[in-house]
Amino acid sequence: MSRSAFASRTTFDSLAVDSGEESEGEQEVEVLEPVRRVSSVPEPAPKLTKTAAKKAAKAARAAKAASNKPTPPDTPPFESAILVPDIVPESKPTNGTVHYEQETVEEVATVEMPAPELESFVEPESEPLLVEQPPANDVPPPAPPVEVPVAAPPAPIPAPAPLAAPTKPFPVPELTAESTKKRQNMLTRTLWTFIMIGGFILLLLLGHTYMILLVMLCQTLVYREVTALFSLTTSDEEVKKNGRDPWSTTLNWYFFVVTNYFLYGESIIYYFKARIHVVFADAQLLPFATNHRIISFTLYTIGFVGFVMSLQKGFLKQQFGLFCWVHMSLLIVVLSSHFIMNNILEGMIWFWVPASLVICNDVFAYVWGITFGRTPLIQLSPKKTVEGFIGAFWSTMIFGVLWGTYFMQFDYMICPVQDLGVSAWSSVKCKPNPVFVWRDWEMWTPLAVCLSTLLGRSITTIPYAPYHLHLLFMSGFASLVAPFGGFFASGFKRAFNIKDFGxxxxxxxxxxxxxxxxxxxxxxxxVYYGSLVREHHVTVGSILQTIVSGLTLEEQVMLMTDLQRYLAGHGIKTGIPSL
Structure with a gap:
């Protein structure tokens, strides 16, 4: 291919004029056209002179003639050889005629087109190469340029209109459901609080028997909840692999019954009927009274042997763990309940007032805590504060003195149990314990003078009872030590990651x-009552218990004969025939 033909073809290609025919080489190589950014303002088309139009037509004919020839093999793909004709007009005035030198076309180095950006660019319009010639007087007006239509850019997608803000906020279902649940829980908690207080007072008025039954019911529920936690210590994989011990529940409740029989037997069986000495006079209950401890030990031995016989190879770890768990629960729960039951038998006031002090301290700790609480007290209970703890201490001390002073005036509250059939409406009389007897405390003379001057009347003594001093000790323990029982329970629940025991x-x-x-x-x-308050004196029941459990039948007959002779010497006839 000649240089002029190649230059003409390239010029034709740069003008983007479709010749209607494609060569074989052009079908194999696809030339990527450069792209450029489309401006919103169209550029004005340049004007062609007459000479330039003739040369463009000549170049088009030459390109058409050369279109049948193959593309040179040395032309690299994806490159465009742009040949720009360099026309340098030089005018030499010779005899009034304008002469032009021959046109020279120089080949421009190939330029590699950069890869277009897909989003920001569109295919540009091919622009013809225009060569402007110097004006001449005899040059005809230029022909209009050939323009190739360019595809219009896609219309931009309008942005969605912003949603209008609602005039009223939409309610959040989760928050509404949560607030409703909290309100329902508060109502339920308040309702059952009054139910428990009312039931507690009602059982208090009905008598000692009902209070003992209440304590036994509470300890049964507590024992069930504590032993049920043992199932949380066994992993699910172990349960799926070996299952659960089928005898665990049976042995749990067997040891519970035996322990209650042993602890309560010596205290309750003597109060089974109206009078304490009637129990020992009943021949059917006499063997249980005289052989209570050996019977209790025999029952426990049966349970121990049954536990050993129930051991299985796949459940050994679970069974021994539960055995220890049950005995610790019996020691903490059942033994403590037994002590509480003995407090009831010594006088209702030794159960009612201490229980009220614990409840009072819990309530005032909550009130002072939410009002002034800022400093956490212990990590096990984050809601407990130092301010609530101190405020509850002083509140409980004042409440304890006033509360105990009111109930110590009733014989029904301070008398030890002599008849399990009595109630608050029964006529109960007894010799009160010396701690409930009022006394006068002689004040220091300067203090008496100051009080008399301030109050306007003579005050030399202050009435008190030793029970008031005991109330201060009990109130201090209820506010300083008893809350740690609750902290212990909180730590126990955190160890098992539970909120409540049941x-x-x-x-x-x-x-x-x-x-x-x-x-x-x-x-x-x-412990406090048995060490500092209880009076150790002999009663008919204690003597009869000693006679029945410590003397043989012959010795009992001999004692009865001597007792009748003694009473007859004092002129008292028993009406019992001599033995």
Missing amino acids: DSIPGHGGMTDRMDCQFLMGVFIY
Whole structure:
């Protein structure tokens, strides 16, 4: 291919004039056209002179003639050889005629087109190569340029109109449901609080027997909740692999019954009927009274042998763990309940007032905590604060003195149990314990003078009872030590990642959640009363118990004969025939 033909073809291609024919080489190589950014303002088309139009037509004919020839093999793909004719007009005035030098066309180095950006560019319009010639007088007007239509850019997608803000906020269903649930829980908790307080007062008025039954019911529920936690210590994989011990529940409740029989037997069986000495006069109950301990030990031995016989190879770890768990529960729950029951038998006031002090301290700790609480008290109970703890201490001290002073005036509250059939409406009389007897405390003379001057009347003594001093000790223990029973229970629940021990009381959780502090308080009152308050004196029941359990039948007959002779010497006839 000649240089002029190649230059003409390239010029034709740059003018983007479709010749209607394609060569074989052009079908194999696809030339990528450069793209450029489309401007919103169209550029004005340049004007062609007459000479330039002739040369463009000549170049088009040459390109058409050369279109049948193959493309040179040395032309690299994806490159465009742009040949720009370099026309340098030079005018030499010779005899008034304008002469032009011959046109020279120089080949421009090939330029590699950059890859177009797909989103920001569109295919540009091919522009013809225009060569402007100097004007001449005899040059005809230029022909209009050939324009190739360019595809219009796609219309931009209009942005969606912003949604109008609602005039009223939409209610959030989750928050509404949560607030409704909290309100329902609060109503349920309040309702059952009044039910428990009312039931507690009603059983208090009905008598000692009903209070003992209440304590036994509470300890049964607590024992069930505590032993049920053992199932949380066994992994699901172990349960799926080996299952559960079929005898675990049976042995749990067997040991519970035997322990209650042993602990309560010596205290309750003597109060089974109206009078304490009637039990020992009944021949059917006499063997249980005289052989109570050996019977209890025999029953426990049967349970121990049954436990060993039930051991299985796949359940050994689970069975021994449950055996230890049950005995610890019996020690903490059942033994503490036994002490509380003994406090009731010594006088209702030794159970009612301490239990009220624990409840009062819990309530005032909550009130002072939400009002002034800022400093956390212990990590086990994040809601407990130092301010609530101190405020509850002083509130409980004042409440304890006033509350105990009111109930110490009733014989029904301070008298030890002599008849399990009595109630608050019964006529109960007894010799009160010396701690309930009022006394006068002689004040220091300067203090008496100051008080007399301030009050306008003579004050030299202050009435008091030793029970007031005991109330201060009990109130201090209820506010300083008993709450740690609740902290112990909180740590126990956190160890098993549970919120409550159970759901025995709606709105309050399990019975253990309400009795955690009461167990510790009950043990303290039992030890405190037995060490500092109880009077050790002989009663008919204690003597009869010693006779029945310590003397043989011959010795009992001999004692009866001597007693009748003694009474006859004092002129008292028993009406019992001599033996």
